Amino acid sequence: MPQTAAVIWADGPATSPYEPQKSDIRDWGTWIEGIISAFLGNGGLVYTSQAALFADLAHAANSSAWVIGDANAALNGVYMKVGGSGTGSWIRVAELPYSFVKLIDAGAGTANAIQLTSAIPTSASVLRTSNVFEANTGNVTISENGGSAKALLTNSGNQIAPGGLVAGMMIVYVDGGSAFRLLSDQASAAIQAAAEAAAAAASASAAAAAASAAGVNLPAVAANRMLVDNAAGTLRESKTFSQVMTLLAGAVSGIASAFSLDNNTLYKVRSLKDRWLDSYRLAEELNFTGGGVTATDAAVLQALFNRAKAAGRGEIILPRGDIALEAAVSIFEDGTRPIRIVGQGPNQTRFLNTSASQKLFNIGDAAQARTKDMTLEGFQLYAAVAQDNSGRGFNLRNAQDITFKDILLESMRNGWALGEGASATNDVTYVSIENCGANSPGTSATPIVLLGSGGILQIAGSAYRWNASGGHDFMQHINTSWNWDGLYVYGQHFEHFAKYLRSTGKGVVNLIWTGGQMDRADIFFQCEAAAGGSNRNWDIHDIQMLGFSGQGGGIGFTGSGPTEQIRIKNNVFNGLSDAAIYAATGEVFVTGNEFIDCAYLGASAPSGGAIIRVGQGFARITNNVGRRSSGSPGVAYRYGIQWDGAALATRSSGPTNSNVWYNFGASAETGTM
Structure with a gap:
């Protein structure tokens, strides 16, 4: 086979073109002529369809033919005859020789x-x-x-x-x-056309801008000023920063008023580049430091909330700093547009009271439509003035679906009042307290959480601890007309409250209190339902209840109202100085608990002390274990279980050896079961 045409006629350098040899050209031409002659020698067979070719078998073996124009493009090509004339078939051997x-x-x-x-x-x-x-x-x-x-x-x-x-x-x-x-x-043509059009447009724009600038009379340059188009849109004026901010505040709020950076004044501005475009943002530049009798923060914050609600905004973002409230801020929202009030975090954004009996926030009110769907998050309440028994942090009535997140109470003795003094028609339901806490030293007759009329309160998360230094209770239900239905406390860590739950009203029904630790108390759970009421369907489990320095009993059920369906299981009672569980009446089920070094203390300790004491009611006590160490506070305890009063068929301590008591002064049980 001769050399290809590309080799024979290859390019040489511009200064020395390549000259092919005539012998190579003759060889190549002879080869091409041979191919053409072979094709023509076969008659130059060309068919417009494969079907027409396959119908013509009257050709010798190895004859060639082209199929050009078949409707199925894949059937076009070069074919070779297989078999003698009149027999055999055609097979496709190559594409048509078109480049x-x-x-x-x-x-x-x-x-x-x-x-x-x-x-x-x-x-x-x-x-x-x-x-x-x-x-x-x-x-x-x-x-x-x-x-x-x-x-x-x-x-x-x-x-x-x-x-x-x-x-x-x-x-x-x-x-x-x-x-x-x-x-x-x-197509580079499209790109080139677009580039040419852009260049032409830029040139025209530059010419127009130059012509326009030649006719503009701008104010003289001055330090710390901005150019602003006037209201008529006819010229540009030079304004100070303060003047510009006043214009912006009026444009956002619709209220034309002078703007000033006053440390004791909140103002509203909507940031066009804020990540929440439906938020009202309180300027970070302001440093709220309170102001005592001169404070006006409550009035300004109240006006801000009212405007945010009227405008349908979903969020108010608070700045860092102290915000002194001279009165309560009242928040009413009917759930048409859920709203979130969020600060920069505890110890960053703080609300201060200015009087002992003050309520900082009123959420919902009997005179308003029911307040719904509200979140308060990321700030602190601080008692700049020591609270008396009437003071409140958050006062809720006629409200539901309210969430508190990352809220810390510092020196506030009275935090949340839920449905205090409320009837069944303006009670409080579905409240969540998440990742919150309180450090509330001092003495108060009001607890951190006060329950009135309502239901479904959840306390969860563990970002902050709860501490009262022994001065008051954590939670109390007081309403004697209406019970609280649904209380759920998960994994909290408490230290030194007088009582953790005290139910003295009509009663708490449907309770789960589980996980975490309770360290020191006069009594951990004091359940004394009022006449006509009932503490019912409680589940207290998997908690560590720790005594300290002669403090406290565990769980006590007394009072005029009955105790029903109380389950106490899988808890640890350690170092208590009074009965770990005392049920004067009612229904209690005590199982799987551990009692360590629990006893009456000192020389005045009664001789009949017992870990579990049960009165006239329905009780089953199984699979518990107790021990006291030599020389421990438990030396005065004599019994594991004490059965008070006459024998009852509804009382049981389970099968023999179900409860195990080690190192107690007398027998495992006393009294008649």
Whole structure:
């Protein structure tokens, strides 16, 4: 086989062109002539369809023929005869010997579904060229000579961008199998046209700007000022920063008023670049430090809340600093648009009281529609003035679905009042206290959490501890007309409250108190339902109740109202100085608890002390264990269980050895079960 034409006529350097040898040219030409002669010698067989070729077998073996124009483009090609004349078959041996095919886009299709035609058929091996009839507006497909449409993609395999094909341009592409692919990426003509248009527009704009600037009379340059278009839109004026901020405040709030950076004044501004575009943001520049009798923060914050509610905003963002409230801020929201009031975190944003009996926040009110769907988050209440028994942090009535998150009470003895003095129609329901806490030293007759009429309170999370230094209770239910239905306390850590739960009203029903630790108390749970009431369906489990320095009993059930369905299980009672569990009446089920070094203390300790003491009621006490160490506070304890009064069939301590008591002064049990 001679050398190829590309080798024979290869380019040489511009200064020394390559001269091919005539012998190489003669060899190549002779080879080409031989191929042509062989084809013509066979009669130059050409058929317009494969079917026409297959119908003509009257040719010798190894005869060749071309199929050109079959409707199925894949059937076009070079064929060879197998078998003698009149017998055998034709087999396809090669593509038609075309290196490229020119196609025409006459506009028969659409801008994005192009239909091309050609005088000779295409195949998978040929290079294609075509004009573009009109610019595309989206993804492009091509159909050749009526065949199936396939996507036309860029060289890198992506869809053609809108305008990537421009009317009148030429494209070169190949068949990639599942899609056609451009040999170059999207039309440089389109890119070039866009660049030229942009350059022309920029030039025109610059000329216009220069002409416009020549006719503008701007104010003189001055330090710390800004240019502002006037209200009429006719000229620009030079304004100070304070003047600009006053204009901004009026534009956002709709209230035209002078603006000043006053440390004791809150103001409202909506930040256009804030991550919450529906928020009212209180400026970070202000440093709230209180102000005693001169404080006006409550009035300004009240006005802010009212405007936020009226405008349908969903959030108020508080700044860092101290905010002294001269009166209660009253928050009413009917749930049409849930609202969130959020500070920068405890010890960052602080609300201060200015009088002992003050309520800092009133949430809901009997005279308003029921307040719903509100979140208060990320700030601290601080008693700048020591609270008396009437003071409150958050006072809730006629409200539901209220959430407190990351709230810390510092020196506040009375934190939350839920439904205090409320009837069944303006009670408080569905309140969540999450990741909150209190450090509340001092003495008070009011607890941290006061329960009145309502239900469903959840206290969860463990970001902060609860501490009272023994001066008051953590939680009390006081309403004698209405009970509290649903109390759920999970995994909290308490230190030194007088009592953790005291139920002296009509009663708490449906309670789960679980997890965490209670360290020191006069009595941990004191349940004394009023006449006509009931403490019912309680589940106290998996808690550590720790005594200290002669403090406290565990769980006591007395009072005029009954005790019903009380379950006490899997708790640890350690170092208590009074009965760990005392049920004068009612229904108690005590199982799986551990009692360590619990006893009456000192010389005055009664001789009949017992860990569990049960009166006339319904009781089952099983699988508990108790021990006292030598020389421990438990030396005065004599019994594991004491049964008071006459024998009752409804009292049981389970099977023999169900409860185990070690190192107690007398027998495991005393009295008649």
